[in-house]
Amino acid sequence: MRRTALLTAVTALVAGALAWPSAPRAEAAPTVFAHPGVTVSQGQLDFARSKVLAGAQPWKGAYDQMMASKYADLNRTPRPRSVVECGSYSNPNNGCTDEREDAIAAYTHALAWYINRDARHAQKSIQLMDAWSAVITDHTNSNAPLQTGWAGSSWPRAAEIIKHTYSGGWPNSGRFGTMLRDVYLPEVINGSHSNGNWELSMMEAAVGISVFLEDRASYDKAMAKFRTRTAAYVYLASDGALPKTVPSQNLDTRDKIVKYWQGQSTFTTGLTQETCRDLTHTGYGISAIAHVAETSRIQGHDLYGTDVGERLRQALGFQARYELGATVPSTLCGGTLHLGLGPVTEVGYNALHNRLGFAMTNTEALTKRNRPAGSNNLFVAWETLTHGDNPS
Structure with missing residues (x-):
């Protein structure tokens, strides 16, 4: 009798450890989105700018590092492609590095503009975003979802700063939004069954894109997937045996x-x-x-x-x-x-x-x-x- 009870208890323990977790509660999209609001806020930008202008560390050193990088080069020429093809570990690499680095450069120039108020940097950020929104139609090959997540994480950060702080105008901002909605969002919003960093990066892109587009439904869907994947990516003892x-x-x-x-x-x-x-x-x-x-x-x-x-x-x-x-x-x-x-x-x-x-x-x-x-x-x-x- 004791043996039967013991087996029953062990079976219940294993079953409990392997049971599907209940879905974490997703945070609903805000009624009114805050802008700029992807990773960095207006207040954070203002704080960083004040510290750089005062010559305070580590912010001044960080700014100098950024401005000395290739991403802050005002002579940078965009290298857009209609179809970006990325295989495993970006092999083949048909536009993969170009896309990621142009997106980082757009964000870098947006930050530079905000801090130093040199309109040339805002215009360079716009040039990079416009170049890609004019031509890109798809991402292909095995790394397409991850590539889209990486580039799609940087683009909204740049776009949020430019659209909501630069008064010089961005005539093609609507076309850029269409690019995010039609080319990037469909590739990332449904997630991935690969290693967890894939889906986490994809949901970062989906959340950022949703903020820029003020798309509450996509924001909610991405956030729900993010909560589930985060719980499955980092282990806590409170999770149980597994x-x-x-x-x-x-x-x-x-x-x-x-x-x-x-x-x-x-x-x-x-x-x-x-x-x-x-x-x-x-x-x-x-x-x-x-x-x-x-x-x-x-x-x-x-x-x-x-x-x-x-x-x-x-x-x-x-x-x-x-x-x-x-x-x-x-x-x-x-x-x-x-x-x-x-x-x-x-x-x-x-x-x-x-x-x-x-x-x-x-x-x-x-x-x-x-x-x-x-x-x-x-x-x-x-x-x-x-x-x-x-x-x-």
């Missing part, structure tokens, strides 16, 4: 989950689905989580006080510890980690440590060591300038 999953992926056994988590079978708070792959791809996922949380905060719903913020805090601290040189235990990824987290800590650190007061010793050390944070040449750029110790 990480949460995205139901549509059918990761319905322990073996399937372990395989999806790069063979890692011991789960520790802060571990991500890609930690044992490498910290570079993990950084992509963490960065996207921070960017969406920041955009949501600007739009009136602060996700940092929810499980999103806790997962972000724990993921940053866990990865930062090893990026700083801590010994990797044999129980973690077989005792070997591939480092290279990237310039992805400023947004989350500022929100969680400076605003909410969480002690984040490892994240703080890594953030300050890496200042000024530059660009990863994909979709992250100049976050010491925009978010470093920024109270706005």
Whole structure:
């Protein structure tokens, strides 16, 4: 009788661990969207500008770094394509780098315009956005969803600043919006079953595009997918014996989950689905989580006080510890980690440590060591300038 009861209890425990998680509550789109409102707000821009003009550090150094980069070159020539074709690891690379870097450049010039008020930078940002909106029709090959997510994350940041702060006019802003709606949004809005950084980056793009377009339905859909994917990307002990999953992926056994988590079978708070792959791809996922949380905060719903913020805090601290040189235990990824987290800590650190007061010793050390944070040449750029110790 005792044996039967024990088996029943074990079966119930395993079933509970593998049960689909209930969908996290999505934050509804605001009744009125805030602009500029994708990753960086008007208040944050004003704070950064005031610090740069005063010559204060680290903002002045971050601004100088940005202005010395290739992305701030006023002689940059756009290189748009009708069809951008990107295979695995951008092989083939038919317009992939050009698109991503032109999008980062558009954002860089928008930031430069806001801080130094040199209209040439606003016009260069507009030139880059207009060049692409005039010709692009599609993304193709296996990396198309990810490529669209990366470029689609940078374009709205640039567009939001230009449309809502530059008084010199942008006649083709409507065409740019049509490009985002017809070419980018359909490619990202339905998500991905690949490694988690794909869907997180895609939802970052979808949320940013939705803000620019003031598309409440797309915003809600993207945010719901983001909440589910974030819960399935960063493990917390409170999740139970196994990480949460995205139901549509059918990761319905322990073996399937372990395989999806790069063979890692011991789960520790802060571990991500890609930690044992490498910290570079993990950084992509963490960065996207921070960017969406920041955009949501600007739009009136602060996700940092929810499980999103806790997962972000724990993921940053866990990865930062090893990026700083801590010994990797044999129980973690077989005792070997591939480092290279990237310039992805400023947004989350500022929100969680400076605003909410969480002690984040490892994240703080890594953030300050890496200042000024530059660009990863994909979709992250100049976050010491925009978010470093920024109270706005």
